[in-house]
Amino acid sequence: MPVLNTEQKTVSFKIVYCGTHLSGKTANLQQIHAKLDPQGRSDLVSLSTARDRTLFFDFLSIESAALPGYKTAFQLYT
Structure with missing residues (x-):
């Protein structure tokens, strides 16, 4: 789910890992x-x-070529 902030020129992406217990979510992160x-x-x-x-x-946090001038951030969750 991306969140775009045009005033601060940022895009945040929230990525949630779903799966059964001991399926590797924690190990992956x-x-x-x-x-x-x-x-x-x-x-x-x-x-x-x-x-x-x-x-x-x-x-x-990086500048994305897909969104020139915007900083990109990712939040990963299990």
Whole structure:
């Protein structure tokens, strides 16, 4: 779900991983987080619950060639 802010010239994308328990959602986010430049991502945050884990982080603000003049940000969630 993209959010466009024309005043600040930003586009934010929210990406949510869905799947069964132990299907690799957390491992995938950990791998993406590990491969990104620390300057271009936030810390990986884990919120433990009684039944499962929820992870999220923001990463990589870049200028997109598809949207000249706009900064792009992605938020990934499990």
